[in-house]
Amino acid sequence: MTMVCLNDFEEYAKQHLSKATWDYYEAGADDCCTRDDNLEAYKRIRLRPRILRDVSINDTRTSVLGMEISFPVGIAPTGFHCLAWHEGELATARATETVNTCYIASTYSTCSVEEIAAAAPNGYRWFQLYLYRDRKLSEQIVSRVEALGYKALVLTVDVPYTGKRRNDIRNQFKLPPHLMVKNFEGMFQEQAGSQEEYGIPANTLDPSISWKDVYWLQSLTRLPIIIKGILTKEDAELAIEHGVQGIIVSNHGGRQLDGVPATIDCLPEIVDAVQGRVEVYMDGGIRTGNDVLKAIALGAKCVFIGRPAIWGLAYKGEEGVREILQILHDEFRLSMALSGCRNVAEINRNLIQFSRL
Numbered sequence: 383m384t385m386v387c388l389n390d391f392e393e394y395a396k397q398h399l400s401k402a403t404w405d406y407y408e409a410g411a412d413d414c415c416t417r418d419d420n421l422e423a424y425k426r427i428r429l430r431p432r433i434l435r436d437v438s439i440n441d442t443r444t445s446v447l448g449m450e451i452s453f454p455v456g457i458a459p460t461g462f463h464c465l466a467w468h469e470g471e472l473a474t475a476r477a478t479e480t481v482n483t484c485y486i487a488s489t490y491s492t493c494s495v496e497e498i499a500a501a502a503p504n505g506y507r508w509f510q511l512y513l514y515r516d517r518k519l520s521e522q523i524v525s526r527v528e529a530l531g532y533k534a535l536v537l538t539v540d541v542p543y544t545g546k547r548r549n550d551i552r553n554q555f556k557l558p559p560h561l562m563v564k565n566f567e568g569m570f571q572e573q574a575g576s577q578e579e580y581g582i583p584a585n586t587l588d589p590s591i592s593w594k595d596v597y598w599l600q601s602l603t604r605l606p607i608i609i610k611g612i613l614t615k616e617d618a619e620l621a622i623e624h625g626v627q628g629i630i631v632s633n634h635g636g637r638q639l640d641g642v643p644a645t646i647d648c649l650p651e652i653v654d655a656v657q658g659r660v661e662v663y664m665d666g667g668i669r670t671g672n673d674v675l676k677a678i679a680l681g682a683k684c685v686f687i688g689r690p691a692i693w694g695l696a697y698k699g700e701e702g703v704r705e706i707l708q709i710l711h712d713e714f715r716l717s718m719a720l721s722g723c724r725n726v727a728e729i730n731r732n733l734i735q736f737s738r739l
């Protein structure tokens with residue numbers, strides 16, 4: 383089968399992963415309205431191309447936090463890559479290193495931060511962090527990733543509690559015995575046998591997390607801190623007041639609070655509030671190079687893909703993730719050229735027409 387677009391990989395993954403694994407990756411919260419709207423929202427946005435601009439040469443490169451990447455698409459933090467492919471996050475890390483873009487490694491990885499760093503020693507990596515009731519867990523992993531050369535911390539702030547994902551409850555989703563949240567290997571032995579939620583004991587996440595914890599995190603590390611999970615201009619303003627170096631506009635792939643807007647619909651108000659003081663990124667619903675173009679035009683510095691990376695893994699491991707990124711790169715370059723943009727700096731809001739639906 384020739385893989386032409388990301389939907390082809392999705393179809394393959396759906397046919398070849400177990401039902402419980404597919405349901406876990408595909409899950410949204412409650413009625414999945416937000417998960418589905420993340421995709422539909424792009425179809426409401428139209429492009430205003432400019433013509434006769436000499437697009438014989440076009441350049442997709444951009445930078446994030448001062449690091450040049452090959453194009454403005456990175457890999458979002460997603461858990462349990464070994465469910466999709468036996469090498470798991472090692473394959474993802476190698477693919478992003480080859481393509482020269484950014485990989486945000488998840489706390490909930492089935493390979494450790496050390497294994498990921500060793501698999502792709504020259505890769506550009508950030509680390510996604512949750513805060514736990516036992517702050518020592520968070521402290522330990524921050525010092526590990528800083529020592530290993532990860533370049534930023536991505537603090538996920540939209541999970542004081544886990545959203546209700548109905549199929550995971552129906553399937554009684556659990557990691558198979560041969561897999562674990564590798565970053566916490568041996569750390570929960572005293573709680574062995576307790577109720578588990580996504581590979582760690584239930585009630586480990588700290589619902590008391592607040593803005594003061596951003597200051598606490600800054601006291602631990604010299605790494606830049608990026609906040610993931612902002613959907614309003616008010617919280618974007620507070621993030622800047624608290625000294626963060628980046629914002630990821632994210633609704634957790636529609637897996638947390640159902641009924642919030644699609645991320646692409648939240649992006650303009652946050653970009654307008656931030657006014658260039660920090661970089662703004664986004665995830666959610668990116669499936670084509672056209673989607674990437676629209677997000678960059680609306681002010682995102684870079685976008686991140688979650689589920690498509692999993693589909694690439696399920697198809698062919700490292701090679702599959704590389705193919706996913708290559709397809710998005712080629713589609714983005716073509717959409718840029720057909721819109722009259724020769725480089726990423728020429729992409730701006732003049733390109734966008736919101737359809738009147």
